[in-house]
Amino acid sequence: AQSVSQHNHHVILSEAASLELGCNYSYGGTVNLFWYVQYPGQHLQLLLKYFSGDPLVKGIKGFEAEFIKSKFSFNLRKPSVQWSDTAEYFCAVNAPGSWGKFQFGAGTQVVVTP
Amino acid sequence: DAGVIQSPRHEVTEMGQEVTLRCKPISGHDYLFWYRQTMMRGLELLIYFNNNVPIDDSGMPEDRFSAKMPNASFSTLKIQPSEPRDSAVYFCASTNQETQYFGPGTRLLVL
Numbered sequence: 001a002q003s004v005s006q007h008n009h010h011v012i013l014s015e016a017a018s019l020e021l022g023c024n025y026s027y028g029g030t031v032n033l034f035w036y037v038q039y040p041g042q043h044l045q046l047l048l049k050y051f052s053g054d055p056l057v058k059g060i061k062g063f064e065a066e067f068i069k070s071k072f073s074f075n076l077r078k079p080s081v082q083w084s085d086t087a088e089y090f091c092a093v094n095a096p097g098s099w100g101k102f103q104f105g106a107g108t109q110v111v112v113t114p
Numbered sequence: 115d116a117g118v119i120q121s122p123r124h125e126v127t128e129m130g131q132e133v134t135l136r137c138k139p140i141s142g143h144d145y146l147f148w149y150r151q152t153m154m155r156g157l158e159l160l161i162y163f164n165n166n167v168p169i170d171d172s173g174m175p176e177d178r179f180s181a182k183m184p185n186a187s188f189s190t191l192k193i194q195p196s197e198p199r200d201s202a203v204y205f206c207a208s209t210n211q212e213t214q215y216f217g218p219g220t221r222l223l224v225l
Contacts, residue, residue: 034213043205043216044157051212090157092214101170102147102214106156 006105023091033074034092118217132194139208
């Protein structure tokens with residue numbers, strides 16, 4: 001069965017600091033990978049996704065993620081965070097041909113202090 | 115497109131009452147998902163449909179929960195009878211076989 005592990009449950013950092021959130025998955029086959037963001041009181045919104053091709057994926061709001069197949073990882077990064085990046089971030093995995101089986105990580109709560 | 119639409123956005127009810135949550139997926143999406151989110155348990159997949167047919171309901175907590183999708187543009191999640199531990203945010207999501215799009219959620223409080 002697929003599983004998704006997010007390394008940190010809570011991250012606190014100051015504005016302008018760099019952010020990296022870890023995500024590892026366990027699935028032997030080809031997967032599609034996603035990062036979603038949930039701002040306080042809102043629903044999950046897609047930040048970026050990887051299906052194939054260039055393993056460095058750029059998303060909205062300055063976020064990017066790198067797929068490293070050998071490490072089964074899909075870490076999210078942002079070079080300089082803003083207070084408005086305070087949110088919960090979810091990594092998700094899905095296998096082509098099994099579209100219903102989106103597997104979400106437990107989420108990482110990120111707090112950016114002014 | 116208006117995105118995934120859910121109603122009501124907020125629901126407060128008393129224990130023992132029936133609660134019905136509604137969802138309208140994005141037109142053309144053939145998968146629909148119901149999730150529950152709580153602080154304690156995080157995001158949980160309850161059930162999902164493909165072309166209006168329930169595919170996996172293993173996440174439905176117990177028989178008090180039921181979900182239907184009578185047509186491609188409408189789904190309901192029903193809790194009968196409701197209990198305080200059902201208090202949560204319930205999200206509906208739909209997918210075009212590539213990406214899941216979430217609705218705004220229904221915040222349910224069972225007193």
